[in-house]
Amino acid sequence: MFDFDTAPIEDVYWAAQHWHQFLSSYPVTVVLELSREALATDAMIEQEGPNWMPPRYQPPGNSSPHYPRWIPFVEAWHKGPISLDAVCRVFSFRAYSGDKFEDVSPITTAIAAIEKLAGNWAAEDEKARSREISDAAPNVRGLRAMARGRSS
Template sequence: MPLLRGRRSLWHRTDLKGLRAIVADGAIKPNDGSLPSSYETSIDIGHAGYRLGGVCLFDFDTAPLDDVHWAAQHWHQFLSCFHPATVVLELNRQNLAAGALIEQDGPSWKPPPHQPPGSRSPHYPRWIPHVEAWYKGPIQLGAVSRILVFRAFSGDKYEEVGAVDNAVTTVERLAAEWAADDEKTSSGHMHGLRAAMLAAHRRHFG
C-alpha cells in the first residue's frame, strides 16, 4: 500500500494495447462501449464507468485504510490482471478538473441506478466500493506523473517507466522479456515433470 497510498494520486490501469491507444490519442478516453474492456459491459446495466461516461480510476487515499483493505477482495487483481505486464498510470489530482471527478461520498455511496427497458426494477451498475472513482471526459497525458509496469505473477514487482514519449517502447521491451522468461520457466517445469514421470515409470516397470 505505501506505493499506492499517501501521495493523493489517482490511478488508471490498462494493458500494452491500451497504452498504445492512450499515447496515440494523447489522452485517456472514457469507454463508450467502442473500446476493449476487461469488464463485461452491457448496454443495459454494465459497469459504472460505462454508465457514468467516465474514465475508471482508483483512489486509495480518500477512504479509511480499513475500508481499502476490505475492498481488496475486489481490486486485488488490479496490479496483475494482464499478462505479461499491467500498466498503471499515476495521475496528479491537481491537473484534473474537480467538477469532472466523481468520487464515492462515504461508505454507503452507490452509483445511480439504471432501469433497463422491460425491467420491473432498477439495477445498480457494477463498481468497486470505497476505492473506485471516475472522471467524466478525457484525461490529457499532462496529468500523468508516473507510469509503472507490473509483472504478472511476480508478487507485485514493477518497473518505473520514464518519459511518456518512450513509454510504449519501454513497455513493449519489458513485456517481451517477461513473456520469454515465463515461457522458459514454463518449459523448464514441463521438462522436470516429464523427467519425474519417466523416473517413476522406470522404478515401477524397470
C-alpha cells in the same frame, strides 16, 4: 481510477483484496498515476462514504438502468477525456506475479519500456514453463532401469 487519498487507510487496505483480480486480467496491466490538481473537479465522480453507490446508467439496448461494478472506497470516475499532462507516473503490473510492478515513467518513454518488460516477462514465463515440462517429463533412463528390473 483509484482514489487513495480520500478513504481512510483501513478502507484502502480492505479494498486491496479486489486489486489482484483487476491487475491479473491481462499479462501486463498499465496503471497511470494522475495528478488530482490536473483533473477538472466538476468531472470527478468520487465515493462519498461507506454506503455510496456509483451512478446508475442504462446501457444502449438494455431496458433497465443498473449500477456498474466498482471497487468500494477507492475507485473513482472522471467524465470526459483526461489529458496526458495529468499523468505523473506510469506503472506496469505483471499478471500472476504477486502484483510485481515496475515504474516505467516518464510517459514519453513508457510504451517502449512496457514493450521491453512484456518481452522479458514472456521470455521468463516460457523458461519457467519449459522447466516445469522437463521436470514433469519421465526420466528415460529411470524408465529403462525400471523396465529392466521388471524383466529380471
